[in-house]
Amino acid sequence: MNTIEKTSLATLDVGVSDATEGGADAGRRRFVGAVGAAAIVSSSSLMRPAWAQSAKLKVGVLLPRSGVQAFVGQSCQFGADVAPAVLKSLFGVDIELMNADTETNVDTARSRAERLISEGAQVLVGAFDSGASLAIAQVAEQKGVPFVINIAAAPQITEQGYKFTFRNFPTSVDLVVNGLGLARDLFLATGTAPRTAVFMHVNDTFGQANKAAIASILPKLDYLPFKLLDTIAYDPAAKDLTVEVARAKATKADFLLLVCRLNDAIILRREMVKQRWNPMGIIGPGNPGMYEAQFYAALGKLSDHCISNVPWYDPKSVVTKAIDAQMRKQFPKEKLMYHALNVGFTFESIQIVADAFKRSRSNDPKVLAEAIRQTNIASRMMLGGPIKFNAKGQVEGIASACIQNFNQRPMVVLPAASAEAKPVFPVPGYVRA
Amino acid sequence: MSFELIGNVLIAGVLSGLVYGLMALGLSVIFGVVRVVNFAHGEMMTAAMFAAVVLFNTWGIDPFMAVIPVVVVFFALGYLLQRAIINPFITRPEHSQFMLLVAVAIIMVNALLIAFGPNARNVQVDYQLESFELGPLLVDAARLYAAGAALVCSAAVFSFFRFTMTGKAIRACADNHMGAKVVGLDIRHLYALTFGLGSACVAAAGCMMVLLVDVTPQLGPAYTLMAFVIVIVGGLGSMPGALLGGILIGVSEAGAGLFITPSAKSMVSFALLVVVLLLRPQGLLGKRP
Numbered sequence: 143m144n145t146i147e148k149t150s151l152a153t154l155d156v157g158v159s160d161a162t163e164g165g166a167d168a169g170r171r172r173f174v175g176a177v178g179a180a181a182i183v184s185s186s187s188l189m190r191p192a193w194a195q196s197a198k199l200k201v202g203v204l205l206p207r208s209g210v211q212a213f214v215g216q217s218c219q220f221g222a223d224v225a226p227a228v229l230k231s232l233f234g235v236d237i238e239l240m241n242a243d244t245e246t247n248v249d250t251a252r253s254r255a256e257r258l259i260s261e262g263a264q265v266l267v268g269a270f271d272s273g274a275s276l277a278i279a280q281v282a283e284q285k286g287v288p289f290v291i292n293i294a295a296a297p298q299i300t301e302q303g304y305k306f307t308f309r310n311f312p313t314s315v316d317l318v319v320n321g322l323g324l325a326r327d328l329f330l331a332t333g334t335a336p337r338t339a340v341f342m343h344v345n346d347t348f349g350q351a352n353k354a355a356i357a358s359i360l361p362k363l364d365y366l367p368f369k370l371l372d373t374i375a376y377d378p379a380a381k382d383l384t385v386e387v388a389r390a391k392a393t394k395a396d397f398l399l400l401v402c403r404l405n406d407a408i409i410l411r412r413e414m415v416k417q418r419w420n421p422m423g424i425i426g427p428g429n430p431g432m433y434e435a436q437f438y439a440a441l442g443k444l445s446d447h448c449i450s451n452v453p454w455y456d457p458k459s460v461v462t463k464a465i466d467a468q469m470r471k472q473f474p475k476e477k478l479m480y481h482a483l484n485v486g487f488t489f490e491s492i493q494i495v496a497d498a499f500k501r502s503r504s505n506d507p508k509v510l511a512e513a514i515r516q517t518n519i520a521s522r523m524m525l526g527g528p529i530k531f532n533a534k535g536q537v538e539g540i541a542s543a544c545i546q547n548f549n550q551r552p553m554v555v556l557p558a559a560s561a562e563a564k565p566v567f568p569v570p571g572y573v574r575a
Numbered sequence: 576m577s578f579e580l581i582g583n584v585l586i587a588g589v590l591s592g593l594v595y596g597l598m599a600l601g602l603s604v605i606f607g608v609v610r611v612v613n614f615a616h617g618e619m620m621t622a623a624m625f626a627a628v629v630l631f632n633t634w635g636i637d638p639f640m641a642v643i644p645v646v647v648v649f650f651a652l653g654y655l656l657q658r659a660i661i662n663p664f665i666t667r668p669e670h671s672q673f674m675l676l677v678a679v680a681i682i683m684v685n686a687l688l689i690a691f692g693p694n695a696r697n698v699q700v701d702y703q704l705e706s707f708e709l710g711p712l713l714v715d716a717a718r719l720y721a722a723g724a725a726l727v728c729s730a731a732v733f734s735f736f737r738f739t740m741t742g743k744a745i746r747a748c749a750d751n752h753m754g755a756k757v758v759g760l761d762i763r764h765l766y767a768l769t770f771g772l773g774s775a776c777v778a779a780a781g782c783m784m785v786l787l788v789d790v791t792p793q794l795g796p797a798y799t800l801m802a803f804v805i806v807i808v809g810g811l812g813s814m815p816g817a818l819l820g821g822i823l824i825g826v827s828e829a830g831a832g833l834f835i836t837p838s839a840k841s842m843v844s845f846a847l848l849v850v851v852l853l854l855r856p857q858g859l860l861g862k863r864p
Contacts, residue, residue, distance in 0.1 A: 207693070208688070208693030208793075209793060212694055212791075374836075374837060375838050376838060377837070377838055377840075377841075381787075381788035381789070381794075382591065383837075384591075384829070385584050385587070385828075385829050385832030385833055385837055386832060386837045388580055388583050388587075389580070389833060392576070392579070392580040405695055408789075409789070412704060415704045416704055416706050416713075416715050417583075417706065418706065440697070
């Protein structure tokens with residue numbers, strides 16, 4: 143008798159013995175259990191081909207690739223475009239992108255999200271803008287499809303109790319806290335103590351969130367030497383900022399605290415030159431605009447010395463190197479350095495869903511959402527600890543770096559450990575008001 | 576609030592307003608004679624701005640020099656547009672005219688998107704960042720030149736209508752359509768000529784405007800709306816009214832930004848429109864119907 147026969151007999155013996163000891167019910171239960179176990183084994187082996195058939199995750203990517211935020215949206219799109227190749231080579235995950243343009247419009251963002259889901263998107267990522275992200279989050283909740291935000295800082299997005307919305311980006315409160323902390327470090331590093339500032343901000347969801355954060359946090363930070371003389375809100379789609387800059391200049395503030403986006407940052411910087419306003423510097427406490435490729439292209443030398451305190455990337459990371467190589471391959475004219483934040487967070491949002499897909503081996507939205515909740519990614523492009531979501535779906539502890547423009551490129555000046563150059567403040571050409 | 580601040584802002588408002596006025600002048604001229612409201616007006620200006628950008632970036636032609644070829648081309652395009660497409664609609668109901676010109680506007684926006692993409696473009700002339708000091712006041716050089724050119728263009732349009740036979744014939748058409756026909760004027764030709772002139776005005780304004788703002792294909796609808804506000808405030812069909820309306824809108828926007836909040840600029844323009852419509856429905860310099 144061979145081994146198999148022996149085993150079968152042994153099993154049968156036990157079965158007979160149980161039946162004898164426990165009666166007919168126990169034997170039936172064992173039989174049903176065995177059939178159940180066989181069904182589970184066979185169903186999991188049946189699932190394998192099914193997994194193999196749908197081994198690509200369909201990722202709906204929503205970005206403002208036209209409209210006022212087109213430049214930044216297209217910059218983010220680079221991060222999405224390189225993701226399939228990088229994720230395949232580094233992590234062995236196949237994804238398929240389904241791209242949609244939100245046109246810098248909240249209503250369009252909502253309708254595009256609905257359309258992507260109806261066309262088969264299993265997860266959504268995007269949408270750079272807080273207003274658009276809020277709208278997409280509502281759709282994601284209604285449809286039960288996970289939505290991972292790449293860039294959007296309005297705190298309320300992850301304060302709604304949403305189950306399918308996740309954000310790997312600091313809230314505006316965190317951005318401002320980090321940004322103002324770095325401002326203090328900047329003043330210490332340069333031995334300066336500006337006494338006054340004028341605060342200008344875009345009047346959209348993101349700008350309002352930053353305004354609220356600054357209004358609540360700044361009075362509590364007794365280590366900062368300056369006070370705000372005026373707060374000036376302006377339309378993010380403004381075509382002319384003459385009045386706004388004239389008002390800001392008239393305050394005679396030592397420096398400009400600026401929460402901007404890209405197009406308005408360019409217009410504003412030009413207007414400052416026209417109006418011969420040369421404050422100690424321009425400091426962005428956690429906003430886009432002044433480190434974007436188009437800012438350098440449009441302004442040339444005028445872009446120099448602007449300061450942005452923003453989350454930044456780790457140039458030494460394996461993921462960064464892979465993304466850089468893939469970008470050079472796919473977009474030879476572009477340099478990662480000029481798109482780092484946009485590419486980094488957009489890539490990471492797709493990395494998160496790809497990682498969840500890999501772990502869960504499912505493209506069922508609910509299973510994916512649960513897997514995203516369990517995310518723990520250490521190998522990443524952006525500086526900071528591992529990507530882990532809290533109960534609200536928010537990644538905490540994303541640090542910022544102080545970036546200053548030199549020779550039309552962004553350079554880390556603080557924290558000192560990561561610095562590529564020394565900070566310059568006041569900037570050259572400063573004229574005391 | 577200092578005199579310097581108020582002075583700077585008001586000067587900027589007046590100078591911008593003159594360029595707005597030239598833009599609206601085209602709309603007013605077309606409506607005043609052809610009685611068709613050009614809902615593609617802002618889009619035409621956007622197209623002219625792109626033309627100025629292309630001429631500057633390709634051959635280094637300054638926008639002030641680009642006015643000549645751009646105006647000629649837009650005059651011809653306006654003439655042809657009226658003869659080929661708009662003329663059959665002149666006797667049709669207003670909603671048909673509205674739909675036609677909205678369709679033209681949408682086609683223009685999308686054609687510009689296809690041709691130039693969604694990104695903002697501008698011209699980088701040497702004097703773009705210059706400003707003049709007038710005592711405590713600072714005057715933006717590009718804005719001053721643009722306003723001066725807008726005044727010259729407006730004066731040329733006024734002179735044409737006042738002193739030339741063709742201009743007088745067009746005015747005759749506007750005053751008495753039947754009478755003009757009776758005396759043997761070629762109405763279709765004169766209408767097309769007027770539409771061409773209106774297009775030329777808006778093209779000239781576009782060449783000036785590109786010095787003040789970056790251009791994107793989506794800019795058109797906002798300027799169409801602004802042109803409407805200006806001509807309704809100034810008086811639909813009134814050429815001096817268009818210039819006055821432009822200055823008023825420019826100054827009111829600047830004032831709103833200064834005295835209220837910059838976000839309220841458009842709000843004040845529309846509030847002004849409502850006030851004018853309530854108190855003087857024909858506009859400040861318009862004639863009572």
